[in-house]
Amino acid sequence: MSNFHPGELDAIARHVHTPFYAYSADMIRARIAGLQNAFRGLDIRICYAVKANPNLAILQLMAGHGVGADIVSLGEMQRSLKAGIAADRIVFSGVGKTAEEIDAALAAGVWRFNVESADELQLLQHVAQARGASARAAVRINPDVDARTHAKISTGKAEDKFGVSIDEARRWFSRGASLNHVRLDGLHAHIGSQILDLEPFRMALQRVEAFRRELVEAGHAIASVDIGGGLGVVYRPGIDRPIDIADYAALVRETFAGFQGTLALEPGRYLVGEAGVLVTRAIRVKHGTDRHFLVVDAAMNDLLRPSLYDAWHEIVPLHGRAEAEVAYDVVGPVCETGDTFAQGRTMARCEAGDLLMIGGAGAYGASMGSTYNSRPLPAEVLLDDGRYAIVRRRQTLAEMMAGEQLAQAWHET
Numbered sequence: 429m430s431n432f433h434p435g436e437l438d439a440i441a442r443h444v445h446t447p448f449y450a451y452s453a454d455m456i457r458a459r460i461a462g463l464q465n466a467f468r469g470l471d472i473r474i475c476y477a478v479k480a481n482p483n484l485a486i487l488q489l490m491a492g493h494g495v496g497a498d499i500v501s502l503g504e505m506q507r508s509l510k511a512g513i514a515a516d517r518i519v520f521s522g523v524g525k526t527a528e529e530i531d532a533a534l535a536a537g538v539w540r541f542n543v544e545s546a547d548e549l550q551l552l553q554h555v556a557q558a559r560g561a562s563a564r565a566a567v568r569i570n571p572d573v574d575a576r577t578h579a580k581i582s583t584g585k586a587e588d589k590f591g592v593s594i595d596e597a598r599r600w601f602s603r604g605a606s607l608n609h610v611r612l613d614g615l616h617a618h619i620g621s622q623i624l625d626l627e628p629f630r631m632a633l634q635r636v637e638a639f640r641r642e643l644v645e646a647g648h649a650i651a652s653v654d655i656g657g658g659l660g661v662v663y664r665p666g667i668d669r670p671i672d673i674a675d676y677a678a679l680v681r682e683t684f685a686g687f688q689g690t691l692a693l694e695p696g697r698y699l700v701g702e703a704g705v706l707v708t709r710a711i712r713v714k715h716g717t718d719r720h721f722l723v724v725d726a727a728m729n730d731l732l733r734p735s736l737y738d739a740w741h742e743i744v745p746l747h748g749r750a751e752a753e754v755a756y757d758v759v760g761p762v763c764e765t766g767d768t769f770a771q772g773r774t775m776a777r778c779e780a781g782d783l784l785m786i787g788g789a790g791a792y793g794a795s796m797g798s799t800y801n802s803r804p805l806p807a808e809v810l811l812d813d814g815r816y817a818i819v820r821r822r823q824t825l826a827e828m829m830a831g832e833q834l835a836q837a838w839h840e841t
C-alpha cells in the first residue's frame with residue numbers, strides 16, 4: 429500500500445463518493461515489467477486473467493504493454509477488444525463455454541481455446557466446422573496437485589471441476605485426426621490462486637512437461653504450453669511471503685528447457701492485487717456489550733473476499749491523528765453477519781467521517797462486486813504520476829434498476 433498516499437486519497441475523496449477503488453498505474457506497470465524481465469529471452473505470452481480486474485482502463489494498461497488476455501466469457505472478450513488487446517493475444521478458458529460463446533470467439537479470431545472436457549472439444553469441432561474455421565485448442569490438464577491455498581480457489585486437484593486427467597488428454601490426442609476443424613496442439617494447466625509456495629508449481633509443471641515429451645515422442649506437435657496463473661501476493665505484510673518471481677522464472681526455464689514453442693502465462697492477482705485499495709468512510713462507531721464496531725460505508729457487496737474466503741485485508745485509517753489504539757470489528761452496512769472486513773483489529777481510534785483504506789483490493793475486488801442490498805457499484809479511479817482519472821463512475825440508482833420493470837406486459841407460456 430506504500431504507493432498510496434493518504435493525502436492523495438483524501439483529496440480524491442472530496443470529489444468522489446466513498447466507497448471507491450483506487451488503483452496505482454505505476455505498480456501495475458512495475459509488475460508487468462518484472463514479469464517480462466524475468467522471462468526475457470523466452471518465447472512467452474502474458475495473458476492477463478481479466479476476471480481479476482476487468483476495468484477497461486486496467487485492460488488498456490495491459491494492452492499498452494503488449495499483454496494479452498485470458499478470458500472466461502464473451503463479456504470479458506468484449507472488454508479486452510474494446511481496450512485494445514488484439515484478438516490473437518486472447519485465450520479462452522472456462523468449463524462452461526457455450527456454442528454461442530465459441531462461435532463469437534471464433535468470429536473474433538481469438539488465439540486459442542483452453543478446452544476443459546470431451547464434450548467441449550466436440551462442440552468446438554462442430555461450431556468451427558459450421559463456420560468453416562479452424563480452432564486452435566489446448567487441453568487443460570488437471571495435474572492433480574494440491575496448490576496449498578484456500579479450498580475455494582484450488583483448481584488443480586482431481587476432485588476439482590477443472591481440466592481433464594492426463595489419461596483422458598492422451599486419448600484426445602490419439603483420436604486427434606478425427607477433429608478436422610480443431611488444431612489440438614497445446615497444453616494448459618492452472619492449479620489455483622494465491623499460491624505462495626513454489627512446490628505445487630514444480631509438481632504441476634513437471635507433470636505437464638513429462639506429458640508433453642510423451643506426446644512429442646508419439647508424433648504430436650505441441651506449439652504452446654500455458655502454465656496458468658496463481659502467483660500469490662502479500663495481503664498480510666510481514667507474514668505472506670510470495671514466491672520470488674526470479675525463482676518462478678528459473679523453475680519454468682529449467683522445466684521447459686527442451687521446449688521450443690510458446691509459453692503462455694495467465695497471471696491475474698499478481699499483476700493487480702497489491703495495486704489497488706478500497707477507500708471507505710466511517711459512518712459511526714457503535715459500542716456493543718463487549719466489542720467496538722467501526723461501521724464503514726463499504727460492504728461485502730463492494731469487496732467480497734473477507735466474507736467469501738475469510739481473507740485478511742490490511743485496514744489503515746487515513747486521518748493521521750495520533751490516537752490511542754482501539755480493537756475494532758470493522759463492518760459494513762449490509763444485513764449479514766458475514767459483512768465483516770476484520771474482527772478485533774487494532775488501529776488508531778476513529779470517528780464518524782474518517783477515511784480508511786483497505787489494502788490488497790486490486791484483484792477480485794471490484795470484479796466480484798454486486799448490488800446486494802441495492803447498493804450501487806462504487807467508483808474506480810486510476811492514479812498515475814500525481815494525477816487521477818475516474819475509470820468508472822459510481823453507478824446511479826437509476827442505472828442499478830435499469831432493465832427492471834413492473835409486471836405489466838404478460839406473455840402466454
Ligand SMILES: *Cc1c(COP(=O)(O)O)cnc(C)c1O
Pocket residue numbers: 477479480498521522618620621622656657658659694695696697698791
Ligand atoms: C483465475 C484464473 C487465472 C488467474 O489466476 P490468478 O490467481 O489471479 O493469477 C488464470 N487462469 C485461469 C484459467 C483462471 O481461471
